[in-house]
Ligand SMILES: Nc1ncnc2c1ncn2[C@@H]1O[C@H](COP(=O)(O)OP(=O)(O)OP(=O)(O)O)[C@@H](O)[C@H]1O
């Protein structure tokens with residue numbers, strides 16, 4: 001795995017979305033989920049997406065992942081137009097880990113490589129080193145049913161890194177966890193991110209989480225989802241829990257809160 | 264281990280006691296020899312004519328094995344594909360349920376015309392008897408899997424075939440095995456039944472042939488053979504089940 005120099009402010013555009021719209025269904029019961037979204041993300045950035053429930057955040061992420069096709073508009077990731085899944089460039093994570101229950105943790109991590117026919121000698125060491133990265137080296141041979149929710153999501157993080165993607169798309173990956181675990185997972189994710197410097201797009205309901213993790217926060221409107229504004233989070237890294245209490249953090253949080261319509 | 268040996272001994276003792284009482288009742292003249300054959304009569308029937316029953320046994324085992332192979336393959340493959348394609352599932356699920364409710368034995372005469380009196384018609388009838396419940400169980404099993412698994416697999420780069428057979432089929436395995444149990448039982452019934460109706464060999468033929476000659480010993484032997492095949496098949500299924508659930512059910516918490 002290649003370590004990226006810390007060129008976080010780098011300007012190489014890795015995600016580009018132009019005039020993206022999405023309509024589910026057709027005719028009388030059609031539903032406009034996204035309307036005219038344009039955005040761009042530079043390589044290595046950690047961006048978060050917040051917005052009211054049902055505004056199309058998950059839809060946007062699925063379109064970025066090539067798992068849902070847009071009604072109009074274009075998406076490019078790392079120079080390639082996205083028309084279907086690009087497993088070697090993009091990996092996704094959801095609220096649930098979707099680990100295969102009959103495979104052990106390490107077998108789940110190496111599963112994407114197995115699908116590509118990678119030999120054991122290559123995939124197993126890589127999977128083990130990623131499990132170590134997420135602190136699960138002692139649980140490599142456990143089955144998902146024997147792991148806690150947080151541990152399952154750690155396995156999912158390891159699995160999402162195994163193909164060395166350029167972009168990680170995460171849809172509320174820690175939403176099902178208790179608050180303490182969520183905070184800890186957020187910090188661990190930041191550590192992993194700082195080590196590998198992949199670009200991350202992270203959807204969340206939590207404004208605090210959104211600001212704490214991000215370089216940029218994208219705020220979306222209620223359905224049909226549009227990008228209302230992009231906020232630059234100028235807190236230094238590494239982030240610490242204390243920053244959540246500081247004034248700049250609170251101000252930003254309030255602005256986003258009002259923008260979404262928290263009143 | 265000791266508990267198991269003791270349990271085995273208890274069962275064996277009970278079995279021998281049962282056989283002994285049966286034999287004693289027969290010798291005492293309490294049982295009609297046309298209706299009940301004593302254990303000794305059955306053994307005599309078995310060794311008579313140079314173990315000819317083994318040939319019949321072999322034919323039936325061959326037919327059942329072939330029918331199982333075909334019904335399992337077709338049933339599982341069709342069920343997995345149809346379960347993953349909503350349109351195909353919507354069309355075929357009601358059709359499969361309807362076919363399962365039919366008394367399929369009515370088509371056996373047609374199969375006889377097409378495939379003759381030999382083993383082929385038995386294999387085909389056995390396959391038809393078992394394939395539909397296997398297909399339907401597999402289909403509904405695959406359908407009930409959360410879409411999240413398929414979405415995740417697609418994102419990881421799995422192609423259609425890999426999603427179906429490396430993700431969906433194993434996830435549906437509990438339902439598939441339930442279907443296999445039902446379908447396989449129906450195959451054994453279908454094969455023996457079709458042999459009894461019209462054939463030239465096999466256990467079913469053996470039973471109906473000797474019944475018409477009032478060879479009660481041979482008839483009982485045939486029944487015991489048919490039962491032993493069922494028990495064998497069930498043992499194989501339990502083995503398949505255990506292979507999958509090695510390590511206990513809690514792994515299947517989804
Ligand atoms: N497959 C689908 N078919 C039809 N409508 C859909 C589909 N998926 C989502 N929608 C609709 O599109 C809208 C946006 O859904 P989406 O899941 O993207 O919202 P979200 O912002 O992720 O919501 P949440 O914050 O609750 O997760 C919703 O109104 C939803 O009902």
Ligand SMILES: [Mg+2]
Nearest residue numbers: 057058059171
């Ligand atoms: Mg969502």
